[in-house]
Amino acid sequence: MSRGNNTRLGIALMIAVSVVFASQDGISRHLAAEYNVFMVVMIRYWFFAAFVISVAARKAGGVRAAAQTRQPVVQGLRGLLLAAEICVMVTAFTILGLVESHAVFAAYPLLVAALSGPILGEHVGWRRWVAIGVGFVGVLFILKPGLGVFDPAAVIPLASAIMFAVYGLLTRYVARDDSTATSFFWTGTSGAVAMTFVGVWFWEPMNAVDWGWMGALCLTGALGHWLLIRTYEVAEASAVQPFAYFQMVFAALVGITVFGEVMEVNVIFGAAIIVAAGLFTLWRERQQG
Template structure:
């Protein structure tokens, strides 16, 4: 990128902290409601049906958003790597199915305790797997993050169950 392109991108980007905080709170609330409803529905209905309903609502949101931009839905869906995009979509759908099954087997708190540790594991494994340098500061952050997850979620012993 040229210097002018970088400046134009920075100028187009907003630094509205209250808006950012508000959007994060709303996002957290929406995901919490989705997970709670998915847990409730999965105890009564097939997990595939629950995931399908989640994706219908997501698709409606994305279509409405894409129609507002230039080129519409066709431009938003255009890709030079369709096989990779389809694989990513299937992988995400499978992950959501696993998560909802975990909600019904372990419960919401225990499932989130297990799944919340994934970013910490990615950061911890970035050294041995990707060859990145993982200094003492990153290890300290990973350790503090893991302790924070355990304190906030207070998982029971069922997290260490083979089902987890």
């Protein structure tokens, strides 16, 4: 099949992406429970930056071509936003666990749809607004406000989802003028610079075993991003995006089997509502695209 039209391969790659990123989340949960979140994310970003620079150096024009952009402020803001979002989400893993954090984070496609109007000027029809509303009913099922004592920490993954949605929309915005390679380069380098300014103040000695886990975290991060790039190279985003929900499933399996987390009924029910609403918004986007 021609480039950009191999849907079966794209789906297989997206499922592989979900497995790799779920593994990364499990490793992040372990390391952030033992060491400062900022230090863990900083080291991860050092490797990520080295990876994107090496990728850029191998392409035509090299690093200079990859770094060239007419919107450096927005590109830098994207990088800062993603770095901050990762810090927030990893913090959620340590407080709430992988199961509940991912169940709430699954709302981010709905947030993309809701914010695409004010940020990008895109039209959002009434059907998608209904789906967005239904999806947030699912979020409320998970958060359980008003039932017993509401844990304020439950809004941490929701804040992460909002940040990731804005990051995604800004990525769409810069894509009007910049290539994927340029956006990828700025994501890694600006995030690494920002995390270095913060993370060096929280440096802690790490034992040899956890340095091994840190190496695994860096490798899974690079592998996951490489697989994601390949996914969008071989298939249309709208065809493979629904399969990104597998990350929530795989992350939940890691949380339950490795960390002894419990899948509560309200989380299952709420996540099912969110995923159904998210799939509907993706379907509507494809229909109108």
